[in-house]
Amino acid sequence: MLSEQQVHQYHEDGYITPDFRLSQEMIDEIRVLHDRLLVKHPEFTNYCPNVLAYDTGFLNFARIPEILDMVGQVIGPNFALWNSSFFAKPAHGGHATPWHQDGEYWPLRPLATCTVWIAIDRATPENGCLRMIRGSHKERKLRKHNTNNAANLTLNQELDPSEYDESDAVDLVLEPGQISLHDIYLLHGSEANNSPDSRRGMTLRYMPTSTVFDRAKARELHEKHGFLNHADRTLYLMRGIDESRQNDFRIRL
Numbered sequence: 001m002l003s004e005q006q007v008h009q010y011h012e013d014g015y016i017t018p019d020f021r022l023s024q025e026m027i028d029e030i031r032v033l034h035d036r037l038l039v040k041h042p043e044f045t046n047y048c049p050n051v052l053a054y055d056t057g058f059l060n061f062a063r064i065p066e067i068l069d070m071v072g073q074v075i076g077p078n079f080a081l082w083n084s085s086f087f088a089k090p091a092h093g094g095h096a097t098p099w100h101q102d103g104e105y106w107p108l109r110p111l112a113t114c115t116v117w118i119a120i121d122r123a124t125p126e127n128g129c130l131r132m133i134r135g136s137h138k139e140r141k142l143r144k145h146n147t148n149n150a151a152n153l154t155l156n157q158e159l160d161p162s163e164y165d166e167s168d169a170v171d172l173v174l175e176p177g178q179i180s181l182h183d184i185y186l187l188h189g190s191e192a193n194n195s196p197d198s199r200r201g202m203t204l205r206y207m208p209t210s211t212v213f214d215r216a217k218a219r220e221l222h223e224k225h226g227f228l229n230h231a232d233r234t235l236y237l238m239r240g241i242d243e244s245r246q247n248d249f250r251i252r253l
Contacts, residue, residue: 001066002073010074014137015172015182020066022118022177030120030202033057034086046095047154048086049228051202058084059236062204067116067179068238074181075114075208078240080249082113082213082233083205087154087190089128094193096128098158099166103184104145105157107218107230111142112211113184119174120200128193130172130180130201133164137185147225152192156226159187210243 002010002018010016037054038044051058061067062081071079089095103111123129143163149156164187172180182188193199207213215231222229237249 002070007073010181010183013132013134014186015132015134015180016074017172017174017178017180018070020070020179021175022061022064022179024177026061027120027177030058030061030118031200034088034120034200034202037086038088044086044088045090046088048088049083050233051084051086052234053232058202061118061202062236063238067204070181071114071116071206072239075112075206076210078209078243079114079206079238080209080242080247081204081236081238082207083203083230085203085205087201087203089190089193089199089201091127091196091198092194094128094199095152095154096192097154097190098148099164099187099189100145100155100157100159101142101185101187103142105155105221105227106184107214107221108184108207108211109214109217110211111184113205113207115182115184116204116206117180117182118202118204119176119178120202121176121198123172123174123199123201124197125171125173125191127195127197127199128191129174129199130188130190131169132172132182133168133187134170136164136187137183140185142185143187163187206238208243209237209240209247212244212246
C-alpha cells in the first residue's frame with residue numbers, strides 16, 4: 001500500500017514511484033510473453049498499443065493485488081482495466097515517445113486514468129527512460145498538441161513547444177520490476193534509445209468506473225484524426241461496481 005505521504009505526492013506531482021517491486025520470476029514471465037508476441041508480430045518491435053488483443057497472458061500482471069491496492073488508493077475503489085501497451089524501445093535505435101498527455105488520445109469521459117508503468121529492463125537517461133514534468137497535471141485540461149508522423153516516434157501527437165519547458169523535466173530511472181503510477185493529464189515523454197541496452201516497459205491503464213469508455217468517440221477520433229481505434233477494447237472490471245452504469249464490461253476479474 002502507498003503511505004499517506006505517497007498518495008499526497010501522486011496528487012501533487014502527478015506521479016509516484018512506489019516501494020513495491022515485481023519479482024524476478026514475474027519479470028522473466030513478461031519477457032517470455034513479449035518475445036513470443038514479437039515472433040508472431042515483428043511490427044511491434046518498438047510499440048504494441050494493445051497487447052491484450054494478442055495474448056491475454058499479460059492479464060496476469062494486471063491483477064496483481066498490490067498493484068490493484070495502490071491504484072484504488074489514488075482513483076477510488078471502483079475501477080476497470082481498459083488497456084495494456086508495451087513500449088519495447090530496442091537497443092541501437094529504439095523510437096522516442098514525443099512529449100504528450102495521454103488523454104489527448106483516449107475516448108474517455110470524463111478523462112480519468114491511472115497508468116501503471118512496469119520497468120522490464122533498467123530504464124536510464126541513456127536508454128530513453130520516461131521523463132515527467134512535475135505538477136503539469138494540475139490544470140486538469142488538455143494542452144495544444146500537433147501531429148507529427150515521423151517514422152521514428154511511437155506516437156504521433158506531440159505537445160506544442162509553447163506548452164512546456166523541457167528544462168523542468170525529471171528522469172524516471174527505474175530498475176527491472178520497479179513501477180510508477182501517473183495521471184492522465186501529466187506531461188511526459190522519452191528520448192530515443194541509441195544505447196546497447198534495451199528499455200522495455202509495459203503499461204496498465206486503469207480508469208475509475210465513474211468514467212465512461214465511449215466507443216462512439218473512439219471511432220470518431222479514429223476517423224477524424226487518424227488516432228488508433230480504441231473502439232474494440234475489452235473492459236475488465238477489476239474492483240467494485242460500474243458507478244456510471246454505462247460501461248459494457250465483458251469480463252470481471
